[in-house]
Amino acid sequence: MTEHVEKKSEIRELAVKHLSPVMTRITDLVVTKAQGAKFWTEDGVEYIDFVSGVAVNAVGHAHPAVVKAIHEQSSNMIHLGLNYGYYESAVRLAQKLAAITPGNLDTVFFSNSGAEAIDGAIKLARAVTKRPNIIAFEGSFHGRTLGATSLTASSSKYRKYYEPLVGGVYHVPYPYQRQLPCQSEEDTTEYCLNRLTKLFELIVDPTQVAAIIIEPVMGEGGYVPAPAAFLQQLRKIADDNGILLIFDEVQTGFGRTGTMFASEHAGVVPDVLVLAKALASGLPLGAIVANRDLHDKWQTGTHGSTFGGNPVACAAALASIQVIEQEGLVERSERVGNQIVERLKLELGDLPSVAEIRGVGMMIGIEFQDEQVKPGTAIVSRIREEALKQQLLVTSCGVYGQTIRLMLPLNIDDNVLDQGLTILKQSIFNAIK
Template sequence: MVNFLHRAKAALSPVSAHATEIEVSHGKGCYLVDTKGKAYLDFTSGLGVCSTGHCHPEVVSAIQNQAASLIHGCLGIVYYEPPIALAEKIGQILGGSETNLTSIFFTQSGSEAMETAIKLAKYVTKKHKLVAFRGGFHGRTLGALSVTTSKEKYRAGYEPLLEGVSFFPYPYCYRCPWGRERATCEVYCADHELAPYLEALDNQVAAVIIEPVLGEGGYTFAPKEFIQKLVQKCREKGILVIFDEIQSGIGKTGTWFAFQQLDVAPDIVTIAKGIGSGLPLGACVSTPEIMNQWTKGAHGGTYGGNPVTCAAGLASLKVIEKALPAVAGLGKLVLERLQSELKDHPFVGEIRGQGLMIGIELVTDKVAKTPGVELVKTVLKKCLDQYLIVVSCGIEDNVIRLIPPLTITESELHKGLDILISVIHELH
C-alpha cells in the first residue's frame, strides 16, 4: 500500500507545509527516487541536511554498526564513545587559538540548539534581553521563534513570545534597509546605524544573535566588515555573540563554517542540519570559560549525544572533509554559469552565493526590485516537471535557493543548471 499522499493527508497533521507531492521510495547520492521508479535530481538536500548526499554508504554503515552495538544509554547516566569523539572533532574544527570553541552540548534539532544557546547566554550573563536580526530564522520552538522574523505566519498566533527581544535590520545589501548602494556605502550601516543602536541599549542585553548568511530569509551574505564591527561592539559592551550556522555551517559555503571567512570569533555557535546527514543532530558550541559557568543540571535532555546520531555525525564529517576542498570551486562554477547566462535576464535581480549555498533573486521589475513571487513559483513547478527539485526562500519567497549535496559532481550540477536556466529563460 503506497499512496503516501492520500494517507499522509488523513494521518499527519496538516500544519506542516509540503513543497512537492512527490512520493519517495528511496534516495541515493543527489537523487530521490519516487515510488514509480522516477529519479529526481535533488538540489535541496532535504533542506540543507543531506550534504553527504542521500544514504551515503559510509554514513549508512556507521549508523548500522552503531545501532547494532548501542542505540541509547543516556549521557545523563553513562558515557560512550560517539558523542565524545564527535565533540572532539567539532572542537578541532572550531577551536583555533582565536576562538577556543571546544565545549559542546548536543541537541536533536536546530531549534533546540538555539534554545540551548539562548539559555546559556542568559544564564552566564545574568541578563535577559536579546538582539536579533529582521528576516532571521532560528526555529519554531518558543525561544527560537522569539528571535525569528523571516515570515509573519511563523509568529502569528503565538505571541506574546519571550520578552526583551529587539530586532535590527539585516544588512541585506541588494535591498539595503538604509537605501545605500553597496559599491559606495563603505558599510555605512555598521558605523552609522548599528553602532549607535548598540550604544543606546541598556546593559541588560545577554546576546546578539545573527545568521552570518541569512538562510530562510533569502540567501544573502552579511558584509564581513559589518560582522566584524558587530562582534567588536558586542565585546566592548559585554554582550555575547551567537552565530546561527545551522544552515550555513558544515561546509556549505566552502569552509567548515561561514564565519571562518570573516576573521571573527563568536562566543557561541549553533549547528544542525548538515552535521547529521538526516539523523536528528544539532549542537550548541561555546568556549570552556562560558560553558563552565553553567551549573551542572541547569540544562540537559534525554537524547542529546545519542550514540547513533553522533556516529552518523562523525561519518558525515569524514565524508565532508574529503568533499570540502572542492566546494568553493563547484560554487564558483555555478555562479559563473548563472552570471553568464542569466545576469541580463529581465527578471533576475541578483545572483549571489558562497560555495554551494546559492540564491537567485527574481523580480518583476529590476529598478523597483518588485519581488517576483509568482515567477519563482513557476520556476519551481517547471523544474519539478523536468525532475529537478528546487525550493525557494526569502521574506517574500522570491529567491530560488540552491543547496545541493556537497558531494555533487560537476556533471550533476550542470544537468540541474541546464534545466533551471532553460526554465528561467522561458519566463515572460
C-alpha cells in the same frame, strides 16, 4: 526526460488524512529511495535533488560511510542518555567539533535540532551573563520552537498567533543591501551598525544585553552574506560591552559556504556557535559549541535533553565529517560553487527578471524581480513548478519567496550537476516567457 507520472497512492491518501497540514508541503511526491543527489518516487521516477533535505545532506543522501557508521552504532547501542554514561561516538564527536570549529570553542552541548540548539544558546547566554535581552536581525530565521520563533524575523506568519513570545528580543536590520537604502557594502555596514547604536541609545542599554545572534550568511531570509566588516564590528561591540556573540551556523556549517564554517570568511570567532542540519547527515542532532569557561558558568542541571547526543546520530556525524574531510568537500564547495555562480551569471545574468545572483561556496541564491522591480515571488513559484515537471527539486528563500536557493550536496557528481543546472535554466526561461 521521462514525464512525471502522477499516481494517487495509498501513502499519499494516508498522508493527507493523518499528517498535520500545518507544515507547508512543497510537493506531494511519495519518495521511496534517495541516494547521492537523486531520489526516486514510488512510480520509479528519478529526480535530481537541489534541496538536500534543506542543506542537510551535504555528503549526499545515504553516503555509504554514514550508512555503515549508523549500522555499526545501532547494532551496538541506540540510546542511553548522555547523563547516564559516556559513550564513544558523542565524546569523539565533541572532540572533533572542538578541533574543527574556529578559535577556542572546545566544549559541546548536544541537542536534537537547530531550533532546540538555538533555544539552548539563548538560555546559556542569559544564564552566564545574568542579562535578559537578546538582539537578533530582521530577515533572520532561527527555527520554530517558541524561543527560536522569538528570534525569527523572516516572515510575520511564523510569529502570527504565537505571541506573546519570549520577551527581551530586539530586532535590527540585517546588512542586506538590496533591501536597505544603501548603495554599497560599506554603506550597508555603516547603516546597520548605526541602527544598532541607536537601539543601544534609545531602547536597550548594552549592559542589559546577553547576546547578539546572527546568521553569518542569512539562509531562509534570502541567502545573503553579511559583510566581513559588519561581523568584525559586531565582535568588537560584543567585546566592548560584555555581550556574547552567537553565530547560527545551522545552515552555513560543514563546508556549505566553501569554508568549514562561514565565520571563517570574516575571521571572526563567535562566543557560541550553533550547529545542526548537515552535522549528522539527516539524523537529528544539534550542537552548542563554546569555550569551556563559558560552559563551566552554565550551572549543571539547568539544561538538558533526553535524546541530545544520541549515539547513532553522533556516529553518523563523525562519519559525515570524515567524508567532508577525506573527499575534500570544503575546497570543492568553494571551487564548484564559484563555477556554478559563473555559469549562472553567464546564462541568466542579463535577464531583466534576475535581480541578483550571489553565492558563497555552494550556498547560492538567484533573486528574481517582476516588471515593477518588486520581489519576483510569482516567477519563483513558477520556476519551482517547471523544474518539478522536469524532475528537478529546487526551493526558494527570501522574505517574499523571491529567491531560488541551491543547496546541492557538496559532492554532487559533475554530470548530475550539469543536468540539474540545464533543467533549472530551462525552467527559468519557461517561467518568465
